[in-house]
């Protein structure tokens with residue numbers, strides 16, 4: 847499910863990231879050093895060359911992106927208009943926004 851959410855967020859390409867960012871030690875968007883308590887786990891990714899990487903981000907970077915993704919998704923998803931709790935993507939995005947707001 848986390849992979850589905852991350853598909854909706856504009857992740858930077860793996861190629862442009864530092865090693866710290868690729869292994870989740872720093873925010874993928876602004877390179878803020880992360881700890882397990884401040885990081886939001888965006889789920890394992892597979893780069894074009896097949897290598898796996900582990901994007902994580904800080905809350906201030908995640909919140910506006912998660913909110914935008916939620917807006918875009920819920921505007922285009924009939925299930926979410928009806929009841930977002932029945933849509934795995936909508937639910938995952940709502941959870942991500944909540945997590946980023948903490």
Ligand SMILES: [Zn+2]
Pocket residue numbers: 873874875876877878903904905906907908
């Ligand atoms: Zn950040």
Ligand SMILES: [Zn+2]
Pocket residue numbers: 919920923924925926930933934935936
């Ligand atoms: Zn939906």
